[in-house]
Amino acid sequence: PFNVVESPEFRDFILFTGQGHLQDKDVPHRDKIVAVAEAMYYVEKNLIDSDMKxxxxxxxxxxxxxxxxxxxxxxxxxxxxxxxxxxxxxxxxxxxxxxxxxxxxxxxxxxxxxxxxxxxxxxxxxxxxxxxxxxxxxxxxxxxxxxxxxxxxxxxxxxxxCFPHILNLAVQAITSALSESAKRHRQKMREAGLYVSSAEERYLDALESDPLEAIRTSIHACRASGTRREDFSKMIEHGNNEGTFHLPDGTSIIIPNRQLLRDSPTRWGSTYIMSGRYIEVYPAIVELAYQCRKTAHIPFITHAQYETVQDLLTVLSIGYNAQELLSAEKTPTLSLVFPLFESIIQNWKQLADTIPELRHAISCGIKKIYDYMGRANKVPAHTIAMFLNPMFKMDWFYSKWEHEDAERAVSIIKTEVSLGH
Incomplete structure (x- = not known):
């Protein structure tokens, strides 16, 4: 970027804007810009270093x-x-x-x-x-x-x-266990001698089919070119104006004119956001596939897959909302980590009872969090941060942890106080 000052056109432009008050010698060259920038950097760095010391x-x-x-x-x-x-x-x-x-x-x-x-x-x-x-x-x-x-x-x-990274690992554990979750639910139903209805069978088949990968494939087709993305946007606008989009019960709906999003394994919450956006504009995706049927194949998820993704979004929203809560804070939030993880675990356990088809997948996510908490509760910073937070003090440890773990937390606090930290 520093080389731009050597461009004759750039220098002529600067002289022109000077309206006769500047000469070429007044416009610094690359070496001067680099030297000044470096000097400014070290001035600021030295101030920060002194402040930290x-x-x-x-x-x-x-x-x-x-x-x-x-x-x-x-x-x-x-x-x-x-x-x-x-x-x-x-x-x-x-x-x-x-x-x-x-x-x-x-x-x-x-x-x-x-x-x-x-x-x-x-x-x-x-x-x-x-x-x-x-x-x-x-x-x-x-x-x-x-x-x-x-x-x-x-x-x-x-x-x-990193709190979001732990949540992301838990989410990946859930989403990678969907197929196995369906298989285990079938097995438990057989062992209990319970009948699996045709509707539930379709749901389990959809769960085994990797609905998230089906969404990714569909999104790839919908975003295949700039023209197709423009057509998608125009079609949503037209459909909203004409009342084309309806819920299964026939109710007319307005769909937000938004483009589909891809997820990434390293972007926290991106799978939740991708899936939520897909469900939000799903009627428009079906309409686009119909309109393009003679020129392109645009796959879309089935109704059964749609239902599994809706349930999965309910599960993923628990972690996503917890992540957003911490991210929105402008003050240190370490004291909230354990309580939030406990809250996520309790909510996921309740959902495992509500959506038994996802029980195994949810348990995989819970295990990831427990693995983290087992390591993290030995780190003094968590205990001290919670002790200093008036919302928690020692009450939380004794009400949520085993007595032995709570006593260890007390010991950590006494040690840190005695050291004057």
């Missing part, structure tokens, strides 16, 4: 990896701390290109250099990461580097796991 207590970090369109990997590191005036601060302190293999050792080396360059290695508190296996290695390697310099840091106890 004066922080009241430890500095927590969040970090993640991204890839650009040509698959270059970048590590982002954000610092979170209370400054000397008692204000919560958040700063992106690094955005580094990661060369070579994205191994835990390489990531740890990059993280350690960032901490040393900012002069805050001795103040690191908790680091929030997703659950990728290379992050496990990174934390062990980083702990080794910090301990080698006499700093106290534990790869497990100083790590927090």
């Amino acid at each position: 004066a922080a009241r207590g430890f500095i927590s970090l969040t970090s993640d990896l991204w890839s650009d369109p040509i698959l270059h990997a970048f590590m982002a590191v954000t610092a979170h701390y209370i400054d000397q005036n008692g204000l919560l601060k958040d700063h992106l302190i690094a955005f580094r290109k990661i060369d070579g293999v994205h191994s835990g050792a390489n990531l740890a080396d990059a993280m350690y250099k960032i901490l040393r360059q900012s002069g805050i290695a001795y103040k690191v508190g908790y680091i929030t990461l997703d659950n990728a296996s290379n992050n496990n290695t990174m934390m062990r390697e980083l702990a080794g580097s910090l301990k080698a310099h006499g700093l106290v840091f534990d790869a497990d106890l100083n790590r927090l796991q």
Whole structure:
């Protein structure tokens, strides 16, 4: 982007806008722009580094990896701390290109250099990461580097796991178990000597058919070209004006003029959003398939698949709404993580009773959350955050946890208080 200042056309344009008050020597060249930008960066970085060094207590970090369109990997590191005036601060302190293999050792080396360059290695508190296996290695390697310099840091106890990522893993566990859930429900019905009605059989067949993949295939066809997307939008507008769209009971409905969306395994909540949008505009998809029947094949889900997706959306909405609740907060929300997970689990258990065909799939999602909570309840930060929140204090531990776990929470709090943390 700095090279644009060397373009003769750009320089002529700047001189023209100067209306005779500028000469070519007044327009800086690339080297000057780069030098000034770098100087401004270091001025701001030094201010942030000084502010972090004066922080009241430890500095927590969040970090993640991204890839650009040509698959270059970048590590982002954000610092979170209370400054000397008692204000919560958040700063992106690094955005580094990661060369070579994205191994835990390489990531740890990059993280350690960032901490040393900012002069805050001795103040690191908790680091929030997703659950990728290379992050496990990174934390062990980083702990080794910090301990080698006499700093106290534990790869497990100083790590927090990303709440949306845990939910995303739970959702993936549910959606990947739909077919098995149908098979297990059939088996239980047979073992109990219960009759499976024809309607329920169609529902179970639809569940086994991978309705989410059917939605993805349908969306791909509907979005196959810019022309088809335009036709889809025009058709919705026309159908709304003419009253074309109806519910199964014959009630006329208005469909929002929106395009279909794809999901992504790494985008939290994207499967819920994709499926919800598809159901929302489903009558228009059927109409598009009919209008294009002579020129293109546009598949769409069956009525039975539609019913399974509606039930699945009810299940997924529990996790999605919890995620949105935390994301909307502008203050630290660690104290809400365990209560929200408990709420999700209880709601999912109720839905498993309401929709027995999905019982096994739901249980897979619940197991993922329990696996996380089993590791996370050993991390002092969760316990301390809840103890400091007036809504919870110690009551929540004794009412929700086993007595032994609650006593361990009390012990953690006493230890932290005695250390003056």
